[in-house]
Amino acid sequence: MGVLMLLSGVVAGIIALFGLFYKFWFLRDPLRLAPSGNNIISPADGKIIEIKEIHPDSKGDIKKGKGVIQTVYSDTILHGKSGYLITIFMTPFDVHYQRAPYDGKVVYSKHKKGQFRSAEKPRPQNENNQILIRTRLGNMKVIQVSGFIARRIVSFVKENQNIKKGQKIGMIRMGSQCCLIIPKMTHKMKAELKIKKGDRLKAGETIIMSLGK
Known part of the structure; x- marks a missing residue:
């Protein structure tokens, strides 16, 4: 006894x-203070595991059997433009909140069913929540991706909501993965990608891309 x-x-x-x-x-x-100036910032804490240049003809449909789980790029990279897909791995020890990469208006926040595989590699087929943001630079998308352990995704935003750079827009409990899709800028914008694969990021603070204008 x-x-x-x-x-x-x-x-x-x-x-x-x-x-x-x-x-x-x-x-x-x-507390996170968004950097001043014209720049796009990280939506999540974590480590960059992939930076991929994407084009209008890139295959954004992730298929399972005969059914399409999700379309990643089709409503983000528009009008023949190209862009970047940046994948960030979040460990259970990272801060779990996601933040807006730029000022804009939420077009939608949509939950997509999928798998629950390890998030240490890019997992577009995993269950996720996609937040599409319309900005003056073009459409951007933050994708909150579930993992083997992290299976609860929360979105704090809704359709037609105006958001500010650095504002909290959601969270993933126990870490996992976050992806950011941004358009590739014209030469006139004097844009410079400030990150590389393997870099550690802080949501709301680390500059992803600086813009001259």
């Missing part, structure tokens, strides 16, 4: 410690 009570106490203590750790570490929300 005494042993059972001792074990029960140990288990209860472990659960309580995990609850405190989850609340004060995993759900932490540090």
